[in-house]
Amino acid sequence: MKKYILPIGILIISVFFLNQFIEPKEEKKAIPTEAKTFPVPEIISPMERGKAILLSKGDSERRLTKSEIVKAGKEVKELEVHPYYMMTVSFFAAEKPEMKVTEWDPEKGEEYAPDSQEFFGFVKPGFKTLIIRAKWQDGTSAIYMAKIRVKKEYSYQDVLSPNLDEYTVMGIFDSSEPGDEAMPESKIGLYRTTSLHLFGGANDLKNTYPELESKKLPTYYIFYQGKVIFAAENYEELNQxxxxxKNLLYKGESENWAATLAVRQKLGNGNLRLTVRYHKNDQKPLEPFTFIIDGPGVRAEGTLELNESGMGEMDLPMHVQLSEKDKITCTISWEGKEETITLDVK
Structure with a gap:
């Protein structure tokens, strides 16, 4: 019997030390159940989505400090988004919380709210820090943080209006040739004006903003959501x-259809009115049909139905500049057939 005492004693001591040194380490690595199940929102845009991180639980109204924002910023994964793309915050939970979304200003150490809490977007390229404050009906509350990087897609993106729905009216002048630098006043909510001064004339313009094609200064541009919709070489044309x-009327016909496109150009309130008519003598289409309008900077599509007179109409908003020389097409698809009408100014 004695020859078995020593191995049993060693076994008991080994188990004791394993319990003392292995189990505590596993307890340190354990994640509380509450942290695993606490809801975490997603930032969703048309082409991307990413998750926020939980900054703190409890008081969702408390003031945040720069140090905790900087510390948390090292842990959150940035979401890359396009300028002008609308985003929203969603919890994907059965019970939606009351929510407030703000952007953190790292220089001032303050938060400020976007124009809309439901959908929002950004223009200027670079990093943005979002703070999401949520509170549920049962009193549970939390603060989250998300980081966004807005892509730079235009060389002039930094000087565009930060308001997604505003136009930007830009005048570009040659600093080496002082002269009349007339510019209109901004109309907040409609357009914002900005003046740029370049020392190298048109060559400097080409190097600084390669997308802009003007060959001399001064020059004027109007932008809408990053795109050039108007260009002029003098202030009078811009002011007009x-x-x-400005009203334009485009007309055209195909074998079975006639189309008219009435264009009313007015900054912030332009529109197109499409009128189509089935001019064959045989039975007109009874089912709804689709159309696509395509032209320089213009693309619109929809569904129409003919009335008793064989005509269909639709009004569409317009934000671009059209001219008398532009060619526009209207493609109509019906009953398995398709025709494209070329529209010209008449």
Whole structure:
């Protein structure tokens, strides 16, 4: 019997030391159940989505400090988004919390709210820090953080209006040739004006903003959501575009259809009216049909139905500049057939 005492004693001591040194380490690595199940929101845009991180639980109204924002920022994964793309915050939970979304200003150490809490977007390229404050009906509350990087897609993106729905009216002048630098005043909510001064004339313009094609200064541009919708070489032409309506009428026919596109150009309130008519003598289409309008900077599509007179109409908003020389097409698809009508100014 004695020859078995020593191995049993060693076994008991080994188990004792394993319990003392292995189990505590596993307890340190354990994640509380509450942290695993606490809801975490997602930032969703048309082409990307990413998760926020939980900053703190409890008081969702408390003031945040720069140090905790900087510390948390090292842990959160950034979401890359396109300028002007609308985003939203969603919890994907059965019970939606009351929510407030703000952007953190790292220089001032303050938060400020976007124009809309439901959908929002950004223009200027670079990093943005979002703070999400949520509170549920049962009193549970939390603060989350997300980091976004807005892509730079235009060389002039930094000087565009930060308001997604505003136009930007830009005047570019040659600093080496002082002269009349007339510019309209901004109309907040409609357009914002900005003046740029370049020392190298048109060559400097090409190097600084390669997308802009002007060959001399001064030059004027109007942008909408990053795109050039108007260009002029003198202030009078710019002012006329900003203050007056311009009406154009495009017409065309195909074998079975006739189409008219009435264009009313007015900054912030332009529109297109499409009128189509089935001009064959045989039975007109009874089912709804689709159309696609395509032209320089213009693309619109929809569904129409003919009335008793064999005509269909639709009004569409317009934000671009069209001219008398532009060619526009209207493609109509019905009953398994398709025809494309070329529209010209008449």
């Amino acid at each position: 575009y900003l203050t007056r309506d």
